[in-house]
Amino acid sequence: RAGRRGEEEEEEEEDEEGCYQIYPGHIRTTPLQKVLLAAGSAVMALRDPYRHDMVAVLGETTGCLALPSLRDKMKHHPEGYRILQERPRIRLSTLDMGRLQGLPDGTLGREYVRFLEDNKVSPDTRMPPKFVDDEELAYVIQRYREVHDLMHTLLGMPTNMLGEVVVKWFEAVQTGLPMCVLGAAFGPIRLSARKLQVLATELIPWAIRSGRNASFILNIYYEQRWEQPVESLREEIGIFPPP
Amino acid sequence: VYQVFESVAKKYDVMNDSMSLGIHRVWKDILVHKMNPSPGTLLLDVAGGTGDIAFRFINYVRSVRERQLQRRLRHHQNLSWQEIAESYQEDKFKSLGDSQVVVCDINKEMLKAGKQKAQDLGYSEGLSWVLGNAEELPFDDDKFDVYTIAFGIRNVTRIDLALEEAYRVLKPGGRFLCLEFSHVSNPLISRLYDLYSFQVIPVLGEVIAGDWKSYQYLVESIRRFPPQEEFKAMIEDAGFFKVDYQNLSFGIVAIHSGFKL
Numbered sequence: 001r002a003g004r005r006g007e008e009e010e011e012e013e014e015d016e017e018g019c020y021q022i023y024p025g026h027i028r029t030t031p032l033q034k035v036l037l038a039a040g041s042a043v044m045a046l047r048d049p050y051r052h053d054m055v056a057v058l059g060e061t062t063g064c065l066a067l068p069s070l071r072d073k074m075k076h077h078p079e080g081y082r083i084l085q086e087r088p089r090i091r092l093s094t095l096d097m098g099r100l101q102g103l104p105d106g107t108l109g110r111e112y113v114r115f116l117e118d119n120k121v122s123p124d125t126r127m128p129p130k131f132v133d134d135e136e137l138a139y140v141i142q143r144y145r146e147v148h149d150l151m152h153t154l155l156g157m158p159t160n161m162l163g164e165v166v167v168k169w170f171e172a173v174q175t176g177l178p179m180c181v182l183g184a185a186f187g188p189i190r191l192s193a194r195k196l197q198v199l200a201t202e203l204i205p206w207a208i209r210s211g212r213n214a215s216f217i218l219n220i221y222y223e224q225r226w227e228q229p230v231e232s233l234r235e236e237i238g239i240f241p242p243p
Numbered sequence: 244v245y246q247v248f249e250s251v252a253k254k255y256d257v258m259n260d261s262m263s264l265g266i267h268r269v270w271k272d273i274l275v276h277k278m279n280p281s282p283g284t285l286l287l288d289v290a291g292g293t294g295d296i297a298f299r300f301i302n303y304v305r306s307v308r309e310r311q312l313q314r315r316l317r318h319h320q321n322l323s324w325q326e327i328a329e330s331y332q333e334d335k336f337k338s339l340g341d342s343q344v345v346v347c348d349i350n351k352e353m354l355k356a357g358k359q360k361a362q363d364l365g366y367s368e369g370l371s372w373v374l375g376n377a378e379e380l381p382f383d384d385d386k387f388d389v390y391t392i393a394f395g396i397r398n399v400t401r402i403d404l405a406l407e408e409a410y411r412v413l414k415p416g417g418r419f420l421c422l423e424f425s426h427v428s429n430p431l432i433s434r435l436y437d438l439y440s441f442q443v444i445p446v447l448g449e450v451i452a453g454d455w456k457s458y459q460y461l462v463e464s465i466r467r468f469p470p471q472e473e474f475k476a477m478i479e480d481a482g483f484f485k486v487d488y489q490n491l492s493f494g495i496v497a498i499h500s501g502f503k504l
Contacts, residue, residue: 027455032442040450053453130455 023138027130034061037131046186049161056127059179060141066177067137073216074140080219087139088223090123090146100226108233109226112153119159123149143218144175150222154234155207156242161187162195166203173211175218202243214238254452255293255356261447262458268295270496271393274422275299277489277498278389282308282340287387287412289377289405290395291346292353294360294370301369304342311340339369345387347375378404382412389413393422397468406481413503419483425490425497426470432493440465471497 020028029037038061045054074080088094100109116122126145132138148167155170157163165187172180188196214237225233234241259267275296280286282304288296319326348354354372361370375381377392377399390409399405409419427433440462448458469477471488474497478486483501490497 030442033446036443036446037449040446044450051453054450057449 022133022135023129025128025130026132026138028133029061029131034064034131037061042182046189049190052125053127055179055183056129056145057131058182059177060129060131062178062182063132063137063141066175067132067134067140070144070175070177070218071137071140074218077216077219079221080216083143083218083221084136084139088221089142090149090223092122092124095123103227106229106231107226108150108153108222108228108230111230112150112226115149115153119152121149121159140218144171144177147218147222151217154230154237154239155210161190162199162203165191165199166207169204169207170211171217173208174214174216206240206243210239213240255353256295256360258447258452258458261451262444266492267394270422270491271295271299273491274391274393274420274498275303277500278303278391278418278420280304280307280342280389282311282342284342284388285386286342286344286389286391287347287380287382288344289347289375289380289390289392289409290349290398291391291393292348292350292357292395294346294357294366296391296393297344297346297357297370298361298364298366300344301339301342301366304339304369308338308340343369343371345371345373345382347373347377347380349374349376378408380408380412384411385414386412387414387417389418389420391420391422394424396421396423397464402469403477403481406478406483410482410503415503417503419478419499419501419503421474421478421499423474423497423499424465424468425474425488425494427494429493432495436493436495471499474499 037057041054041057041061044051045058048054071084074084097113100113103110105111123146126142126148129138129141132141148171151157151167151171152159152163155167157166165184168180168183168187171177172184188199191199217237220233220237231241263270278286278300280300280303284300284304286297286300288300291297346354346357348357351374354374358372361367373381377395378401390413392405392409396402396405406419413419427436444462445455445459448461449455452458468474471490471494475486475488478499478501481501482503484504486499486501488497488499
């Protein structure tokens with residue numbers, strides 16, 4: 001029997017770890033496993049919002065329809081196409097933090113670094129994709145994750161629960177990823193009544209309007225725009241000034 | 244194998260409950276009942292990590308001891324108050340009746356987790372925690388009354404060496420007990436079990452422990468382990484007599500037993 005299991009789909013690739021990986025970190029999964037992962041990660045993410053890895057897994061397992069359309073949007077846009085070709089990564093090792101800090105106030109680079117410092121976050125904590133079965137789509141979701149902090153910067157939202165929900169609404173409108181939609185819909189569950197009111201009356205409508213009006217956020221080559229003032233970038237993309 | 248258990252140590256118990264739907268507790272209870280230890284038994288629990296077998300052993304021996312004391316008390320009903328209270332005092336220090344369990348594990352993290360659990364659950368006396376390798380135990384010959392290894396032997400590289408070590412450290416008349424995943428012969432149950440193992444368990448590993456790979460490894464290591472008869476032969480090769488096995492849950496798990504004569 002040579003160690004082969006009587007698995008339903010007869011997928012023997014899973015036997016050897018590292019074999020048949022499409023990209024480093026890739027784990028092959030059967031459709032049934034993806035369904036179970038989606039359900040399990042959804043439950044865990046709701047129960048424990050600090051399980052960022054579960055949010056990530058949910059995104060990967062439910063994104064199979066949305067991700068290809070996101071990739072196509074990028075392909076058909078000159079800047080997006082370049083991003084797909086060059087595959088830039090936003091990590092502490094690739095960013096010149098010193099240079100960004102030295103930029104004038106109000107520029108994307110300066111405000112991004114300020115956001116990272118104020119909220120004590122780092123771009124290196126984004127999970128690499130594991131369950132996406134296409135290498136290019138894996139990059140797309142990786143890019144989406146790494147650009148998330150820039151979304152916070154452009155929308156002027158902090159990383160508390162309220163801020164995250166607002167950004168999720170914006171991202172849901174922009175990307176259509178089921179994980180964003182679920183996060184946007186269920187995130188508010190843990191908020192106080194007062195915050196919910198602000199959310200519902202001001203923040204969400206603004207997020208939706210901006211999301212609809214703005215061009216596709218993954219098509220912006222942020223790394224080449226550090227010197228651009230945030231306001232000008234907002235105008236260019238079509239994000240309305242935050243309330 | 245070591246790295247698997249480092250990341251697994253903390254969520255070990257939660258994962259065990261989730262994967263086996265709590266049934267692992269029953270399997271372990273059956274093991275200790277089969278052992279039927281009497282007070283004064285010296286147990287070595289190898290790969291005992293978080294202490295499941297050790298705690299059950301202590302509970303069992305305590306309840307046996309309590310029954311002994313109750314019986315003795317009934318015979319002393321003609322004694323005065325003070326005399327009864329005094330005899331009770333003496334016995335209080337021997338609630339375990341000199342029984343002892345040594346928990347031996349190769350992994351520091353598992354031992355740490357076990358010690359913590361013992362503290363949380365209130366187990367203090369009769370327990371020792373030793374770092375050691377099943378293939379080369381840090382104990383002298385002919386020391387223990389019972390040797391157990393529950394869900395640990397499949398992770399040993401040289402199972403034959405572990406069995407020989409088990410034989411060495413047991414006293415003559417000592418008993419070897421192994422609780423381990425085994426082979427399911429019923430074809431229907433086998434298919435369902437495989438389906439569950441390969442589809443659900445890695446997912447549980449990812450969702451609960453954030454660790455797909457360790458649980459994928461777990462499922463594969465179970466399949467690689469020798470089936471009941473073959474393992475029985477290996478135990479006999481190490482010198483044990485009256486080797487037998489008992490299937491639990493259709494053979495998903497089996498308890499193998501042998502004696503050093």
